[in-house]
Amino acid sequence: MRERRLVESAGTGDRSAFTELYARHRDLVYGLALRLTGERDLAEEVLLESFAAAWVNLPRFRGDSGFGTWVCGIAVNRARDATRTRTRRRSRVVAVDPARFGAGVAAWTDGARHAETRIDLERAIAGLPPGAREALVLRHVHGFSCAEAAAIMGVTEGTVKSQTSRACALLRETLEHD
C-alpha cells in the first residue's frame, strides 16, 4: 500500500496501517536515534517514544513532509531530551576512543569500505558536539536535503551548513590525530 494511504488510515486509528509504517521506518529512526544518543537503551527509548508520539499526533499530521521526515523530526527532539537528562555519557556504545584512529585520514579516504574504518568513523561521529552531529548525520548519513534537515532540527539552513562544516572540520582533526 502506498505510504500516503497508510498515513491516512493510521491517522483514523487503523493500527495495522500504523504497524506497517513502523515496519518501514523503524530501522531508519533507530539508526538515527542510536547515532544521536550513542546509547542503545536511550536509542530504544527514543524509538519507542517517537512512534508513540507519532500515533497520538497522526490525526494532526498535515503531510507537508513525508512520514519518515516527520517521525525523524520527532526522534531528533526526543533524542535531545533523552541525552539532556543524562549527566554522563559513560556507557556510550560507540564511545570515542582516540587509540582507534591510528590509521588516520589516509585510511578513510582510501579504504572507507573496510568495516574497521567504518567503526572508527562511527566513533568519531559519536564524539562530535550534539548540533554538529545532528547536522552531519541528517545531511550525509540519512541524506536529507539542507532544507529538510533545517526543518527537522528547527534551525535555519545556514545553521545546518555551518554545523555540518564544523562537524567535518572536527572529524578531520580527530582522524588526523593518532
Next chain:
Amino acid sequence: MTEHLTDLEIYDLAGGVAASPARAAHAADCAACAAQVEETRGLLEAVAELDPRIEAPARIESELDRRIGERPQGPRRVSVSRFRAAAVAILCFAGGALAHAGWTGGAAGGNADDRLGVRALDVQQAGTEYVVAIARLADDANRLSPADRRAGREVALAAMSGAAYELGRLSGPDPITADIHRLIEKAWLGPAGGAP
C-alpha cells in the same frame, strides 16, 4: 597570499559548491587548503556510505503495541470503553437473570428438561461474559482515574448484588448464599447499607 579557506568554504568546495573566483584561486594555489578540501570530500563520501538503517530490537514493536493500545483515541475513550464493558456485563447478567426467572416461573411450551438446559446455558454464558468483562475492567483499573475506578467498582458490585439476589431466589433459604449477598451489599452500599 590571501587568507586560508574557512571550514564552511572547505565544506562548500568539497560538496562542489562554487566559491568566489578569489577563493577558488586560493584553493588552487594553497596546498594546505587543497588537501583539506580533498580530505573533506573523502570524508563525506565515507560518511555517505554508512548505512542509515540499524536493525531495531524486535521487542520494541510489542512494547509500542502495548503503548498505543493504552490510548487509542485519548484517555477519555479508554474510560468510556471500560464502562461499556461493565454495561455489557450487566446486560448479560440481566439476560441470564431473566432467563432464570422465566425458567422458575414455568413458562409454557416445550419440554421442561430442555428448557432447563437452555436457561442454564444462558445463565452460564451470561456469567462467563460477566466475569470476562469484570476481568477486563480490573486489568485496566490502573489506567483509570480514581473516580472512574470507583464508578466501575460500583457498577460491578451492583451487578454482583443482583446476581446474588437471584441466586438466593434460586436456592431458597441458604445461609451461604445469604452471606454472599450480604457481603456484596456491604461492599456496594457500605456498612450502613445506604442507598448508592
